[in-house]
Amino acid sequence: MKLTISLGQMDIVPGDPDANIAKASQMARHASDAGADVLVLPELWSTGYVLKRAGELADAVGHGVFAEVQRLSDEHAIHIVGSCLSKDVSNQYANTSVWTAPGGRALGQYNKLHLFRLMHEDQFLKPGDRPVLIDSPWGKAGMAICYDLRFPELFSSYATDGAIMVLIPAQWPKVRVEHWKTLLRARAIENQMFVIACNCVGQIGPTVFGGHSCVIDPWGEIPIQAGDQEEVVTTVIDTDQIDDVRARIPVFSDRRTDLFQF
Numbered sequence: 001m002k003l004t005i006s007l008g009q010m011d012i013v014p015g016d017p018d019a020n021i022a023k024a025s026q027m028a029r030h031a032s033d034a035g036a037d038v039l040v041l042p043e044l045w046s047t048g049y050v051l052k053r054a055g056e057l058a059d060a061v062g063h064g065v066f067a068e069v070q071r072l073s074d075e076h077a078i079h080i081v082g083s084c085l086s087k088d089v090s091n092q093y094a095n096t097s098v099w100t101a102p103g104g105r106a107l108g109q110y111n112k113l114h115l116f117r118l119m120h121e122d123q124f125l126k127p128g129d130r131p132v133l134i135d136s137p138w139g140k141a142g143m144a145i146c147y148d149l150r151f152p153e154l155f156s157s158y159a160t161d162g163a164i165m166v167l168i169p170a171q172w173p174k175v176r177v178e179h180w181k182t183l184l185r186a187r188a189i190e191n192q193m194f195v196i197a198c199n200c201v202g203q204i205g206p207t208v209f210g211g212h213s214c215v216i217d218p219w220g221e222i223p224i225q226a227g228d229q230e231e232v233v234t235t236v237i238d239t240d241q242i243d244d245v246r247a248r249i250p251v252f253s254d255r256r257t258d259l260f261q262f
């Protein structure tokens with residue numbers, strides 16, 4: 001099955017949801033004009049890392065920025081995935097990626113499992129308590145956010161549970177962009193699935209972000225990779241490629257499940 005994906009590599013305006021929603025709106029229009037089925041945005045794209053202002057900037061899922069994304073999804077008939085600051089009924093904050101589908105619905109939501117101490121997430125946010133696999137119209141899709149990329153067991157559990165792709169909104173710093181590229185490719189190759197990753201660009205405080213948003217196929221090839229500027233890039237993937245790659249090198253049948261847990 002063919003799936004057209006756009007990556008909205010945004011230069012996030014810190015602490016200014018209105019400015020970032022305007023950028024997301026332009027990106028959704030651009031992606032829709034390019035024929036995209038799904039637009040992926042970065043991690044915390046509506047606010048950036050201004051966690052000290054979570055009380056003012058976080059929204060309950062379904063409200064505020066999440067409702068704005070639903071409006072964009074309906075208007076442009078496009079699925080949208082990206083993470084924003086959320087709050088729950090007890091006013092606890094999380095880094096939440098929602099898969100928003102046209103027609104006024106969300107297919108699922110995921111709270112970042114591995115909080116990134118270097119950005120003080122552990123001081124402000126509640127970590128997620130479970131992996132989330134979305135039943136998308138193109139097949140099962142695992143949800144991950146940025147630092148989660150360093151934890152291969154998350155990706156391998158998604159693959160074992162039938163994922164054909166994992167979507168990763170991120171704010172990955174330029175200084176470690178080689179880790180980003182290497183880990184994304186490794187996760188795609190070792191799990192023989194598509195890895196779809198959208199980073200941001202620009203600078204927030206002392207941190208410069210690395211861009212290089214990309215889609216990686218199950219063979220480790222990179223059909224599209226952005227540079228280090230704000231841009232929307234689009235590519236078409238064929239999910240049937242997964243069966244071809246898994247037939248060529250049957251790592252899932254060759255796993256030593258008698259020795260290791262997956």
Ligand SMILES: O=C(O)CCC(=O)C(=O)O
Nearest residue numbers: 116146147171172173176
């Ligand atoms: O793992 C890294 O190097 C970057 C992670 C990160 O910036 C994040 O999770 O926000």
